[in-house]
Amino acid sequence: MECAVEDCDSEATFELHIPWAENEYVCAGHARVRGREEGVVADPLDTAGDALPDGADQP
Numbered sequence: 001m002e003c004a005v006e007d008c009d010s011e012a013t014f015e016l017h018i019p020w021a022e023n024e025y026v027c028a029g030h031a032r033v034r035g036r037e038e039g040v041v042a043d044p045l046d047t048a049g050d051a052l053p054d055g056a057d058q059p
Contacts, residue, residue, distance in 0.1 A: 003027040017041040 001012045003026045010027035017023055019039045026034065035042035 001025055003030055005030045011047065013045055013047055014042045015045060017043065 002008070003010045003012050004024040005026055008027060008030065010029065012025035013028050014031035014035075015023055015025055016031060016034055017040065018034075024034075025045070031042040034040055
C-alpha cells in the first residue's frame with residue numbers, strides 16, 4: 001500500500017488516526033510530520049519494522 005500523501009511513492013508504514021478526518025495510511029516521513037499535529041496519533045503497521053528505531057516495534 002502506498003502513502004496517502006499526493007506525489008509520495010513510499011510504502012505506507014503508519015496509520016494516522018485523525019479526529020477531524022478519515023484515518024490515513026502514510027509513510028514514516030509523513031507520519032513524523034503529521035503526527036506532531038494536536039490530536040493525531042500515528043500507529044505503526046506490521047510492516048513498519050524497518051522504519052522504526054531498533055527495538056521500537058517490540059511490545
